[in-house]
Amino acid sequence: MQRVARASVRVDGVERGAIAGGLLVLLGATHGDGEAETRWLAGRIAGLRVFADEAGKMNRDVRESGGAVLVVPQFTLYGDARHGRRPEFTAAARPEVAEPLFERFCGELVAQEVRVERGVFRVHMQVELLNDGPVTLMIETPATAGTGA
Numbered sequence: 001m002q003r004v005a006r007a008s009v010r011v012d013g014v015e016r017g018a019i020a021g022g023l024l025v026l027l028g029a030t031h032g033d034g035e036a037e038t039r040w041l042a043g044r045i046a047g048l049r050v051f052a053d054e055a056g057k058m059n060r061d062v063r064e065s066g067g068a069v070l071v072v073p074q075f076t077l078y079g080d081a082r083h084g085r086r087p088e089f090t091a092a093a094r095p096e097v098a099e100p101l102f103e104r105f106c107g108e109l110v111a112q113e114v115r116v117e118r119g120v121f122r123v124h125m126q127v128e129l130l131n132d133g134p135v136t137l138m139i140e141t142p143a144t145a146g147t148g149a
Contacts, residue, residue, distance in 0.1 A: 001025050003050050003135035007070045009119040010126045017117035022067025023050075024129050028077030029093035029101045037141040038101050042108030045069065050135050058135075062114060069109055072119035072127055073102045095122055 001023055008018035025045060050058050051065035062069060075098065079087035093101070099121045109116045119125050 001045060001048075001137050001139055002129065003132045004070075005130040005132045007127070007129040009070065009072055009117075010128075011120050011123050016120055016125075017070050019068040019070045019115075019117050021132070022062050022065070022115075023048075023069045024127070025069055025071045026074040026077060027071055027102060027105060028074050029098040030078050030091050031093055032143060033093060033097075033101055033141070035104060037143055038105040039108055040141050041139065042105055042112060044139055046109055046112040046114050048137075048139075050137070063112075068115035068117060070117045070119070071102070071106050071109070072125065073098065073121045 003022075004019070004024045005021055006019065007022075007024040009016050023045065046063065047061050049061050051060040051062065051067065053059040075089060075092040075095075076087070078092035079089050080091060081087040092098070102121055106116050106118055119127070
């Protein structure tokens, strides 16, 4: 997750999602991820206080800041490049599992009154962003934290 001043995603030169400010979430799914993990992660992202208040301290969440979230599916987050020169992606959930989780995650954010823009599942995308801070955090669900998945 990155706090951004702006972010967009294009497919074949056509803009498919864009935000003026807020959070860019690169979302990966691994084996064992399910509804509980998507709900937990959406709640964490929606409530994370990474935006400045009047005193300049990180005390506001994306909703309080008036921002939005651009969610981009990215299976390569679970790539393993420890061996050889070509990463392997066996820890990434299969597309038929990951895509519904991506949709559920976006729906959970919307249910929490977060404005959501989306990347496109299973296509080559071009993501452009202006990182704000920079603030970049890796957020794992309790089920996958520390598992190496």
